[in-house]
Amino acid sequence: MSYKVLARKWRPTKFSEVVGQEHVLKSLISALDNDRVHHAYLLTGTRGVGKTTLARILARCLNCESGVGSEPCGQCSACKEIDEGRYVDLIEVDAASRTKVEDTRDLLDNVQYLPARARYKVYLIDEVHMLSTHSFNALLKTLEEPPEHVKFLFATTDPQKLPVTVLSRCLQFNLKNLAPAEIADYLAEVLDKESVEFEKKAVWQLAIAANGSMRDGLTLTDQAITHCNDKFTEQNVSEMLGVPTSEQIVVLLGAMARRNIKEVLLIIQKIEEKSVDYINYLDNLLAAFHQIMLAQVDGEFINKNGVNASEFKELAKLFSAEDVQLYYQFGLKGRNEMSMASSVRSAFEMLILRMLLFSPAYSESSEDPAEDSVNQKKK
CATH class of the missing domain: 1.20.272.10 (Zinc Finger, Delta Prime; domain 3)
Structure with a gap:
């Protein structure tokens, strides 16, 4: 069995597992529990703060077989397939590699059709700011009059590049950089689950180096485990990062x-x-x-x-x-x-x-x- 990196292995699958971002979680949970789900959400923030993760959790909440709510069961086929990235009605698109208007039109041609199995057909478009002007124009019409069975989830690191006409049709949530203490606590929890002994100061060094990004923190932890072997100490981590103890x-x-x-x-x-x-x-x-x-x-x-x-x-x-x-x-x-x-x-x-x-x-x-x-x- 191939090794699974920590950032993927310990990616949250429900809102209660997400670190930080309470201001976003509160709104999403309230919308789901009170049946006030908008047709388009825009999640913004720097790399590795949880934009795509939150979007996938939201997709699970919308299509869980136990019903729409803020706590998906995690056991039904919909929840499992979304976690595995093979759910037919969750269409994930990397806008950076599909910038042409033809790609967007091909994508939107299928919007009119009902979901194959799910309650909602969910379009998750990552780095949406990379779409061309013509692509945004093609998308705008659908955002103005979306079918009831379609939800759009957008993620971007640069919301300033999005047209105002698109921004005005989305509920926008800005994800904040995580505090070093939040990252350090989570990394310590992951290392405990991985049965890796560590010094608290070593984890703190990684949390500082992550610069607000949980994904960067987990990636650095992966690297540190390999670099330090059985000696996950502040000295070894500092040498790896090139920072002083x-x-x-x-x-x-x-x-x-x-x-x-x-x-x-x-x-x-x-x-x-x-x-x-x-x-x-x-x-x-x-x-x-x-x-x-x-x-x-x-x-x-x-x-x-x-x-x-x-x-x-x-x-x-x-x-x-x-x-x-x-x-x-x-x-x-x-x-x-x-x-x-x-x-x-x-x-x-x-x-x-x-x-x-x-x-x-x-x-x-x-x-x-x-x-x-x-x-x-x-x-």
Whole structure:
């Protein structure tokens, strides 16, 4: 039996299994339970947030043999065949590969015919924004006067490209990017089901790297299982992603707090040896400064999934609030400059040195930064 990737193996088949998107689920469940189902739905959002998954669940709800409702049985032939992607009355179309008006007309020619077996004939058109202008014109007439037995489910990552005339005839739901905590909790649940032992911080690294996309998170988890073998640790996952561990960030922050320039430069040298992406490193550093500031204001708001809260609280004692704000501003500006530099490492070094040499605390300790740097070398 061939291996089934995690994103497909653990794809939700009912609304209760969907992570996040409560604002969308509430409306869809209410419409199904109160028999107020619209003829056309448009699901928008970035990649991997559940657009196609929700559309398939909605198709199951509409055609389940137990009746229309928000909780399909999952046991009837309709539910099973929709899950397997072979249900005759669920027509899935990838608009990116069928942009011509002829393709759309061929598709719509069958709209007038009753479903072969189902209650509704459901058209699921993915990346609908890829259709041509003529294709939208052909579709518009059907959307204006749809047959009672037809439902349209559209999914797109770019709703701005859809004609207003199409948008006005659909119920539009914007799916949000998932929070790292939501992704991390789900990945941990999947790893438990897969009987894979893991470190919590390793899962958090994957959740951050997923950038709001559950599918990306599951794909990275697949890759991490292969990369880490039986050692699903933060260290191994960080090496795979090319990002620093929480411990490495703490070490750099400690050196910066002590204003030990030599130690800071040696740490940056080790970053180069481990082939860590400098922009990722800076992003993690900025996130750490944010957590330090939260610790200085009120420790209850610290994110406990990354570096331990106790470490943030200790670091917060070493930095002044003024320095943290200044470092954060330097970092944001420097991130843009790094993309223009011929050497990313040099740009990163210059940024860290700028943080240290031009901070108020450093100016107070040395009237001449250049002279102080020379003296430090002599030591």
